[in-house]
Amino acid sequence: MSPAPASFEVLVPPPADGATRARLGRLSVTHGVVDTPQFMPVGTNATVKALHPDDLDEVGASIILANTYHLYLRPGHERIERLGGLHRFMGWDRPILTDSGGFQVVSLGDLRVVDDDGVTFRSHIDGSLHRFTPEHAIDVQQALGSDVAVAFDQPVRPGSSSRADVAEATERTHRWAERSLAAHTRPDQAIFGIVQGGLEPDLRADSTRFIASLPFDGICLGGLAGDETADERNAALDIAMPVLDGDPRVRYLMGLGSPLDMLEAVHRGVDLFDSVLPARVARTGQVWVPEGRLNLRNQRFLDDGEPIQDGCPCLACRRFSRAYLAHLFRAKELLAYRLATCHNLTFTLDFMTRIRSALSAGTFPGMLPELRSRASRISAGEAAVQSA
RNA sequence: GGGUAGGUUGAGCAGGUGGUGAGCUCCGCUGACUGUAGAUCAGCCGUCUUCGACUGUGGGGGUUCGAUUCCCUCCCUGCCCA
Numbered sequence: 001m002s003p004a005p006a007s008f009e010v011l012v013p014p015p016a017d018g019a020t021r022a023r024l025g026r027l028s029v030t031h032g033v034v035d036t037p038q039f040m041p042v043g044t045n046a047t048v049k050a051l052h053p054d055d056l057d058e059v060g061a062s063i064i065l066a067n068t069y070h071l072y073l074r075p076g077h078e079r080i081e082r083l084g085g086l087h088r089f090m091g092w093d094r095p096i097l098t099d100s101g102g103f104q105v106v107s108l109g110d111l112r113v114v115d116d117d118g119v120t121f122r123s124h125i126d127g128s129l130h131r132f133t134p135e136h137a138i139d140v141q142q143a144l145g146s147d148v149a150v151a152f153d154q155p156v157r158p159g160s161s162s163r164a165d166v167a168e169a170t171e172r173t174h175r176w177a178e179r180s181l182a183a184h185t186r187p188d189q190a191i192f193g194i195v196q197g198g199l200e201p202d203l204r205a206d207s208t209r210f211i212a213s214l215p216f217d218g219i220c221l222g223g224l225a226g227d228e229t230a231d232e233r234n235a236a237l238d239i240a241m242p243v244l245d246g247d248p249r250v251r252y253l254m255g256l257g258s259p260l261d262m263l264e265a266v267h268r269g270v271d272l273f274d275s276v277l278p279a280r281v282a283r284t285g286q287v288w289v290p291e292g293r294l295n296l297r298n299q300r301f302l303d304d305g306e307p308i309q310d311g312c313p314c315l316a317c318r319r320f321s322r323a324y325l326a327h328l329f330r331a332k333e334l335l336a337y338r339l340a341t342c343h344n345l346t347f348t349l350d351f352m353t354r355i356r357s358a359l360s361a362g363t364f365p366g367m368l369p370e371l372r373s374r375a376s377r378i379s380a381g382e383a384a385v386q387s388a
Numbered sequence: 389g390g391g392u393a394g395g396u397u398g399a400g401c402a403g404g405u406g407g408u409g410a411g412c413u414c415c416g417c418u419g420a421c422u423g424u425a426g427a428u429c430a431g432c433c434g435u436c437u438u439c440g441a442c443u444g445u446g447g448g449g450g451u452u453c454g455a456u457u458c459c460c461u462c463c464c465u466g467c468c469c470a
Contacts, residue, residue, distance in 0.1 A: 044424050065423070103423045111425080124425035155423080194423090225422045254423035261422070277422040284421075284428070299417070329427095330416095337427050 005030060006148065006190030006217040008250040012359050014269070020368070021241055021269030024359035027218075027250050029147035030188045031087060032062065032094045036250065036271035037359075039262065039352050040065045040097060041279060041345055045074075046090040048345075049279060050337035053092045058315065059345040060353070062094060063147075065274045068140050069101030073123050073130070077143040085145035097274070098146035100137045100180070102153040102194065102222070103255070114154060116172060134179035142186040150220060151180035153194040158236075159227040166198035170207050173222075181214055190217035192252060198223055199232050201239045208243040218250040218272075225255030225275065234264050241269040259288075259351045259375035266355055267368065278348045282340035285329045288347045292377040294322070296340065301326040314346035315339055351375065 012024035025036040041048045041056065044067040048056060056064065066086060071077055080089050087093050104121065105112060111122040118133035134152040141149035153176060154169040161169075173196045184191045193216035197204030212219060221240060224233050237253075244251060250271045256262055257275020265273070278288070285297040289309040294301070296308075304322040311317075316325065316339035328336035355371065358364040 040423095042424065049424080050427075067424080070424085097423095099423050104425090107423090108425070150423080153423095220423080222423070252423090257422045273422095275422045276424045276426085280421060280424070280426070280428085283426080286421085295419085297418090332427075334427075 005186075005188055006250075008036075008218065008248065008271075010248070012362070015362075015365065019365040020267050021245075022266045022355075022359055022364050023269065023271070024356055025250065025271050027063075027272070029063075029095045029190055031096070031147050034063045034095055034272075035356060037262070037266045037352055037355050038062065038272055039257065039348055040272065040274035042067075042274055042276045043090070043092075044070050044276075046071060046080075046086060048341070050283065050334075050341045051345075053090070055315065055338065055342055056092065056345075059342055060349040061345065063097060064092065064095075065097050065099055066090075066144070066146065067101070067104075068098045068137060068144065069104045069121070069132070071098075071144060072101070072140045073125055077140040081143040081145070087145065095147045097148040097192075098141045098144055098150060099254075099274075100141065100150040100152045100194075101132055102137075102150075102155055105153075106155050106157060106226075114172075116175070118152075119154075134176040135183040138180050138183040138191075142184070142189060145186075146189060148190045148192055148218070149180075149184060149186075151177045151191065151193045151216070153177070153196060153222055155196065155223040155226075156198050157226050158199045158223060158232065161198060163198075163200055163203075166196070166200055166203055170196040170198070170203055174207070174210050177211055177214060177216075181216065192216055192218035192220050192250075194220040194222040194254070195240060196223050197236075197240075199228060199236050201235075204236050204239045205243055208240040212244060212247055212249075216249070218252055219244060219247070220252045220254050221270070222254050224253060225257075225261075230261060230264065233261070234268065237265060237268040237270070244269065257348070258379055259348065260372065260379040262352070263355065263368075263371055263375045278344035279341045282344040283337045285336075285340065287325075287340055287343050288378050290374060290377070292380065296322060296325045296336075297329050298326075308343050309347070312343065312346060315342040317343060 007028045009026045010023050011026055014021045014023050027034040027036055040063050041061050043064045046066055080086055083089050086096060105119050113120045118131055121130045137152035153173040156166050156169045177193045193211040193214055195207045195211045197207035252272035253265050253270045255275055256265060256273045257277035262273050285295050287294050287308050301322040306322055307317040308322055309317050358367040
């Protein structure tokens with residue numbers, strides 16, 4: 001009898017007064033333990049862009065996300081399996097969650113056609129035709145050997161989809177969830193199901209109920225980090241999360257990554273996040289600090305001898321100045337991408353640590369205004385930071 | 389000294405052989421990015437009162453209704469020969 005592929009324990013439940021649904025938890029999977037609320041850096045191609053696995057350790061990552069669609073196309077899931085599985089292949093022996101490729105259903109735009117049985121993709125690499133069904137998406141993830149597989153789904157862009165389109169995609173996602181579950185057999189791998197429903201209150205609630213009724217190891221909330229406003233997204237969470245009250249499983253909001261967005265979602269009961277945002281903006285020169293955000297490509301940093309963030313323990317701040325980073329970005333030196341990514345992931349994961357600390361101390365509702373204030377400075381795009 | 393090819397908006401170019409040169413790529417200045425077709429993309433990049441207008445083809449002069457183009461002269465640069 002093999003151990004359960006995933007278990008989730010609520011260490012500090014939300015207060016009974018209903019002030020918040022935020023909770024402290026611990027997700028255990030085959031390759032390790034993940035304290036929640038937690039953020040997963042995204043490593044689409046079996047690498048978090050610009051980082052070495054040691055960098056991931058240092059920024060405090062405990063679980064990362066990799067992408068099924070990308071690894072299926074290149075280098076091929078069977079090759080990775082032959083080489084000992086994804087963990088060994090990429091030199092990361094801690095938890096990995098694989099996205100099913102469902103997101104590419106929307107992100108690939110006109111390169112794909114969806115039908116009830118699955119999706120036909122055209123490779124963005126060489127234009128070749130491929131087909132994903134729920135069964136195939138699960139097969140690929142089982143070959144990769146991630147700690148957590150995710151059901152194949154059809155996300156919809158909330159802002160640009162009719163109610164009928166949302167309803168159809170959501171219904172299809174439900175059928176695919178059942179098929180994904182039925183196809184999943186790997187005993188050392190957990191599987192999460194994905195809720196859709198767009199921004200339609202009844203569809204979102206129905207979808208949450210339906211996915212929660214299936215024996216998944218965790219519940220993903222999909223279709224939400226798109227073009228909707230924060231208010232719309234929070235309203236959708238206010239619909240979905242009460243449905244999950246009393247459900248013992250981990251809740252994962254897919255695609256969210258700004259501190260303020262994550263804070264609001266934690267407040268509504270979400271445990272887990274992933275996003276390319278901190279790493280992507282870092283690669284284009286934007287770094288996050290408590291006072292707001294800085295664009296290191298701006299002229300004003302060329303003579304700024306201060307670290308990005310005073311006291312920050314990251315690889316960049318321990319040793320280098322903003323001026324040096326500004327120079328590296330202008331020169332397009334590769335070190336720029338690594339240093340900036342380390343900083344933003346350190347900042348992001350530290351923010352989650354602050355949230356967990358508040359939850360652990362039982363002070364979360366009281367600290368919410370302070371956390372909100374800190375997080376909103378990033379979202380506001382203010383860069384009101386003293387330059388040397 | 390002789391010959392030759394050139395001098396276009398920060399740089400590099402395109403174009404233009406008598407009648408609309410503000411077009412490209414860099415550089416530069418900003419902004420965007422949320423389950424990564426992204427070390428990417430977008431805007432700006434002569435001046436102004438910016439849905440437009442004006443100025444600008446090394447300097448000066450000439451021919452002409454009109455010159456970046458033709459002529460004269462000077463300056464500068466590359467190459468070849470002495």
